[in-house]
Amino acid sequence: MTFDIFNPQISVVAKGLEGKVLLVYGSNNLGKTKQATRMKKPFHLGFEQGLNAIAGVPFLPINSWADFKKINKQLTNPKTLDKVKELYNTIIFDEVYASSLYCQYYICTKYDAETMGDRVEGKNLYQEYEREYLREIDKLIKAGFTVVFIGHAEFDKDMKQIRPKGDKRSMGVIIDNSDIVVYLKSNGVDDKGNVIKSSAYLAETPEYFARSRFDYIDTYIEEYTAENLENVIIKAIEKQEKKDGIKAVSFVQQRETKISEELDFETVYNETIATCKELASKDSLETVTEIIEEHLGKGKKVSDCTKSQVGILSLILDDLRDKLKEIEDKEIED
Structure with missing residues (x-):
């Protein structure tokens, strides 16, 4: 599942003792x-x-x-x-x-x-x-x-x-x-x-x-x-x-209803690299670097991420996509 506050899960009560x-x-x-x-x-x-x-x-x-x-x-x-x-x-x-x-x-x-x-x-x-x-x-x-x-x-x-x-x-x-x-x-x-x-x-x-x-x-x-x-x-x-x-x-x-967002490291990593390249081509490498360093620390790169950091990598991907959409929306307006 993908997190979406406009399409939330609805809490339910389970019968019996299982899971309690x-x-x-x-x-x-x-x-x-x-x-x-x-x-x-x-x-x-x-x-x-x-x-x-x-x-x-x-x-x-x-x-x-x-x-x-x-x-x-x-x-x-x-x-x-x-x-x-x-x-x-x-x-x-x-x-x-x-x-x-x-x-x-x-x-x-x-x-x-x-x-x-x-x-x-x-x-x-x-x-x-x-x-x-x-x-x-x-x-x-x-x-x-x-x-x-x-x-x-x-x-x-x-x-x-x-x-x-x-x-x-x-x-x-x-x-x-x-x-x-x-x-x-x-x-x-x-x-x-x-x-x-x-x-x-x-x-x-x-x-x-x-x-x-x-x-x-x-x-x-x-x-x-x-x-x-x-x-x-x-x-x-x-x-x-x-x-x-x-x-x-x-x-x-x-x-x-309680299953969290499913994150596969290889998938998220490849999508992040692709989005980095696309954003860099439309804006500048500086913007990409700022987003990555905000989550990983100064001087860090996406390639430094380990599998245990897949959650952090997903946040980087979300921010990159948001910035890319912002640029694309502006291009349409212009």
Whole structure:
């Protein structure tokens, strides 16, 4: 597709859990991991030992951020993504705070630093950590799985509220990208000493943080189970269809509306070279040089572009075309 503000995509809502991002948090032994493993075709990313008492769940051990990067590369590889999705629908990221510590250690090791507060080669390691964490999480959530992030709870003294445990560079990324943040609360045990299933809250209160992007979702689940959570989401979308007069679509249809402009480096490069020559013949080489240097830097040429810079190259091409059209329109007027 080509970007055109006069012919925009129209946002749509997808049915079911596919492609949705959830954050489920609370204290220990509330069923966070167990219920997540009951979702459709799960795969467990275990930064901590969440499967010690749960059998039959596909997983690979994660003992470093490098382990996660290797697995994440396989999970999100566009060339094999359809094959992966035949095996797995739900990715369980267990748990956010532990993953952030792995990532920080990876950054320290990468730059041979003792602590995150060190500056190496003029770099702010906290910024490097933030970029690294965001890059990997962004790849995972954009692959189209149902992603369930598991988090611990802590009392935030500044907010005076129970919130997901973690720093803003990691947990902030998860919260910002979650369609639903679920807080789980213990119900203790019954008179026979049996554990009562926890309850789930999907809207914020002064006591705890929770939220949902869906306006018509039930904000309380008395007995938290994977099935009950999915039913609440499905009903919320059905209510939205009825009240707002929309038609929910499949996840595949929703994903098609979010596909970015397709850029092939060789095609864009050749078109840019051709447009440079055409513009230079009509105007001057100086104009062409100014446009190129504005995007690439002084003294740079189109031939200096690498495949990873195809987006920048496309911007150069757009500006060259705009300038060429401006000249051609003026020629017609004259």
